[in-house]
Amino acid sequence: xxxxxxxxxxxxxxxxxxxxxxxxxxxxxxxxxxxxxxxxxxxxxxxxxxxxxxxxxxxxxxxxxxxxxxxxxxxxxxxxxxxxxxxxxxxxxxxxxxxxxxxxxxxxxxxxxxxxxxxxxxxxxxxxxxxxxxxxxxxxxxxxxxxxxxxxxxxxxxxxxxxxxxxxxxxxxxxxxxxxxxxxxxxxxxxxxxxxxxxxxxxxxxxxxxxxxxxxxxxxxxxxxxxxxxxxxxxxxxxxxxxxxxxxxxxxxxxxxxxxxxxxxxxxxxxxxxxxxxxxxxxxxxxxxxxxxxxxxxxxxxxxxxxxxxxxxxxxxxxxxxxxxxxxxxxxxxxxxxxxxxxxxxxxxx
Numbered sequence: 129x130x131x132x133x134x135x136x137x138x139x140x141x142x143x144x145x146x147x148x149x150x151x152x153x154x155x156x157x158x159x160x161x162x163x164x165x166x167x168x169x170x171x172x173x174x175x176x177x178x179x180x181x182x183x184x185x186x187x188x189x190x191x192x193x194x195x196x197x198x199x200x201x202x203x204x205x206x207x208x209x210x211x212x213x214x215x216x217x218x219x220x221x222x223x224x225x226x227x228x229x230x231x232x233x234x235x236x237x238x239x240x241x242x243x244x245x246x247x248x249x250x251x252x253x254x255x256x257x258x259x260x261x262x263x264x265x266x267x268x269x270x271x272x273x274x275x276x277x278x279x280x281x282x283x284x285x286x287x288x289x290x291x292x293x294x295x296x297x298x299x300x301x302x303x304x305x306x307x308x309x310x311x312x313x314x315x316x317x318x319x320x321x322x323x324x325x326x327x328x329x330x331x332x333x334x335x336x337x338x339x340x341x342x343x344x345x346x347x348x349x350x351x352x353x354x355x356x357x358x359x360x361x362x363x364x365x366x367x368x369x370x371x372x373x374x375x376x377x378x379x380x381x382x383x384x385x386x387x388x389x390x391x392x393x394x395x396x397x398x399x400x401x402x403x404x405x406x407x408x409x410x411x412x413x414x415x416x417x418x419x420x421x422x423x424x425x426x427x428x429x430x431x432x433x434x435x436x437x438x439x440x441x442x443x444x445x446x447x448x449x450x451x452x453x454x455x456x457x458x459x460x461x462x463x464x465x466x467x468x469x470x471x472x473x474x475x476x477x478x
Contacts, residue, residue, distance in 0.1 A: 132471050170414035171426040173465045177412075177458075178433050185440035192443055199321060204389060206435025207323040208233075208382045212406035213413075213427040214334045217376030219280075219357060220410055221338075221373055222351040223419035227284040227403055229379035231291035232265050236383035237306075238299055241393050244307045251310040255317070255384055262380025264346070265291070266373035274368045288400075293336030295395050303394040318388025330378075335424040347371065351419030356375065405434050406460055433458070 185192040192201075212229055219226055236258040243249040243257060265287065272283040305311075316322055338344035350356040350367050358364055382402070387393045411417060412433065413426025437455055446454070 210431035221422040228288035230403040232379035233383035236380035237387035262376040266376025270369040270372035
């Protein structure tokens with residue numbers, strides 16, 4: 129009998145016996161691969177932060193996870209910033225920014241109110257005109273930035289002040305109620321969970337646009353290497369015009385939604401806070417301020433983090449005075465974690 133046969137398994141089958149621990153080694157390798165895959169995702173940091181915050185606030189206060197609070201958290205404290213952040217992500221990726229979107233937010237519901245109340249424009253048509261107004265504001269920002277050549281920071285800072293002035297002059301600085309004939313008929317826009325559903329659906333759509341379409345590829349190319357994008361035949365101006373208009377559209381949409389959620393149109397609503405929160409959501413979610421890279425899902429999760437910070441500390445009874453300190457510290461921690469995980473990704477890719 130040959131040596132090979134003698135070393136075989138029982139009954140001369142020639143099978144090689146399994147060494148103890150082989151199965152656990154396979155499981156360990158699988159878990160390691162899953163862990164590495166998770167770390168490679170740009171959204172991994174903000175996802176961990178979001179889960180950690182949810183668990184923390186849920187353990188600290190039973191009121192956090194009630195049916196009364198969760199709609200407020202996701203509908204009022206997270207959804208507006210998530211939707212605006214979608215537009216800002218595309219702008220940041222292509223190397224621009226929009227500081228005026230919060231004032232588009234403020235103007236849109238007043239325009240709807242004036243059209244419906246004084247010009248007797250039907251409610252749905254008035255809403256559509258408000259959305260077109262957002263597109264026009266975005267086009268003006270793009271024209272001044274792309275065609276005239278002003279930095280987008282200066283352009284949108286200036287148009288933001290103009291929009292603020294228009295709101296203050298036309299409203300006389302006083303809030304108004306949503307027109308009675310519209311208040312009860314737009315549940316699909318501002319009722320119950322509607323804003324959050326809009327945020328989820330728009331996030332899915334914009335994620336597909338960014339990762340699976342030519343528009344998204346060209347947006348990344350413009351932000352990563354604008355000269356190379358031009359030489360490759362990409363219409364840089366068209367990309368930037370489209371993304372400015374997209375951000376203006378989302379700002380107007382959120383402004384109208386907010387009016388129906390609160391049943392009030394307030395000249396102090398909007399402003400710089402929604403814009404800063406949206407940009408913060410985009411950045412902590414993994415979008416680079418200098419352009420070239422970004423993630424829509426990360427921005428959505430970033431908005432959830434901001435909403436939980438705002439809502440959670442309010443429920444815990446934390447005074448409003450130290451909230452900016454807590455908020456700023458949370459943003460810095462999230463960004464430090466982003467940098468740390470980015471370095472781990474680079475090591476894993478080597």
